[in-house]
Amino acid sequence: MTPVLWALAGLFAYMAISLRLGDAFPFSKYSMYAGLKGRDEGAVLSVRVGGVETPVASLDRFVGIDPAAIDAAGRPCSQQWVVVEVRRWVAEHLAAEAGPDAVEVELGFRHLRVDGHVLTERFERVAIGRAHPRRRAP
Amino acid sequence: MRVAPDRLARAGRVAVALGLAMAWLSFGRVLDVDGVPFAPGPLAALPMNPLVASVASFVFASTLSAWASQRREDLTAALLVVLLAAGTQVQAWQWPGDEGANGATMLPGAALTAWWVARRFGGPAAVRDRRAVDAACGMVAGGYFVAAASKVAGSGLAWASAGNIGLQIAAQAAIVGGPLHTLRAAAAESPVFCGLLGVATLVIEGGAVAYVWPPARPWLTVAIVGMHLGIGLLMGLHHYDWMFTTLGLGLASAAEDRR
Numbered sequence: 001m002t003p004v005l006w007a008l009a010g011l012f013a014y015m016a017i018s019l020r021l022g023d024a025f026p027f028s029k030y031s032m033y034a035g036l037k038g039r040d041e042g043a044v045l046s047v048r049v050g051g052v053e054t055p056v057a058s059l060d061r062f063v064g065i066d067p068a069a070i071d072a073a074g075r076p077c078s079q080q081w082v083v084v085e086v087r088r089w090v091a092e093h094l095a096a097e098a099g100p101d102a103v104e105v106e107l108g109f110r111h112l113r114v115d116g117h118v119l120t121e122r123f124e125r126v127a128i129g130r131a132h133p134r135r136r137a138p
Numbered sequence: 139m140r141v142a143p144d145r146l147a148r149a150g151r152v153a154v155a156l157g158l159a160m161a162w163l164s165f166g167r168v169l170d171v172d173g174v175p176f177a178p179g180p181l182a183a184l185p186m187n188p189l190v191a192s193v194a195s196f197v198f199a200s201t202l203s204a205w206a207s208q209r210r211e212d213l214t215a216a217l218l219v220v221l222l223a224a225g226t227q228v229q230a231w232q233w234p235g236d237e238g239a240n241g242a243t244m245l246p247g248a249a250l251t252a253w254w255v256a257r258r259f260g261g262p263a264a265v266r267d268r269r270a271v272d273a274a275c276g277m278v279a280g281g282y283f284v285a286a287a288s289k290v291a292g293s294g295l296a297w298a299s300a301g302n303i304g305l306q307i308a309a310q311a312a313i314v315g316g317p318l319h320t321l322r323a324a325a326a327e328s329p330v331f332c333g334l335l336g337v338a339t340l341v342i343e344g345g346a347v348a349y350v351w352p353p354a355r356p357w358l359t360v361a362i363v364g365m366h367l368g369i370g371l372l373m374g375l376h377h378y379d380w381m382f383t384t385l386g387l388g389l390a391s392a393a394e395d396r397r
Binding site for chain 1: 243246272279281302349
């Protein structure tokens with residue numbers, strides 16, 4: 001019986017403290033995936049160069065792009081942390097002018113829907129500008 | 139062939155250590171940002187750079203190695219919890235608002251905290267180890283149960299609907315290529331498969347409350363490990379910190395049952 005009592009103590013302590021404090025190490029309510037009901041569409045952030053998906057960290061010195069436009073608000077996106085990371089990366093790597101090696105970069109959201117067992121998608125652009133491929137340090 | 143309790147206990151200790159190591163590695167993105175720009179007041183001047191991260195990681199690795207080897211267990215466990223707490227806070231201070239919450243560290247940190255508390259205050263030495271494992275298993279039960287409860291509270295049982303799960307998998311299919319894309323796209327287009335996945339997730343996470351009962355732990359450990367592997371494969375969400383912590387405690391509990 002004693003093993004169960006010690007385990008129950010851990011269980012109730014975790015439940016009580018996490019529900020009371022929310023996200024406070026090492027307790028959490030793990031609400032990040034909780035509010036996903038009622039969606040018929042999902043949105044995934046997309047960064048494209050020449051129509052090809054490109055990691056944002058492979059680009060810097062963004063020109064003509066407003067980081068504030070990179071926002072999941074109002075869109076059925078469950079990867080908000082990715083959106084915030086990309087927005088922060090762009091905001092910290094802005095440039096005033098494009099160099100000769102600049103490429104056109106397009107940011108937007110891929111809206112995915114499952115219609116009658118078939119996966120369909122549409123692209124919603126939120127920003128377009130220019131950026132430069134990052135060069136690795138020698 | 140029946141495995142000796144000492145071997146099970148060692149395997150469990152190693153698995154939990156792997157979980158703790160992966161929780162620490164989840165801080166990797168801390169190096170993407172200089173300093174702690176969202177820390178309050180004078181704390182925003184604290185340095186956070188590759189040098190600081192390297193020193194902290196060396197200390198963590200050394201401490202983890204000592205704990206895994208059962209050297210000065212109470213001290214090393216406490217230090218590991220402090221380091222995880224500090225890393226979690228640093229990461230939170232690099233994000234606006236509460237967007238930087240890192241769930242990876244929570245279950246390993248909670249389990250180790252409960253383990254330490256039970257060893258310190260759990261009575262005679264002969265029963266402390268048993269009680270430490272049981273207290274940590276209680277945290278596992280609590281962590282998964284709260285995760286399931288949050289899903290149901292936020293979305294009702296509709297969280298487990300085929301459409302909802304299919305959308306989540308489809309979003310993950312969209313960002314990969316090759317056979318993984320093919321697998322995830324096929325899964326997303328099967329309402330039966332997605333519905334079963336959703337129900338299974340809620341059943342396993344909610345049913346983890348039974349982890350308080352030692353005879354249920356082997357079965358739940360297998361189910362939880364399978365759930366995490368499936369989530370990693372289909373949804374690209376890799377919570378092996380939680381998985382190894384649960385696996386390790388399942389092994390440790392089995393070792394205690396056999397003593």
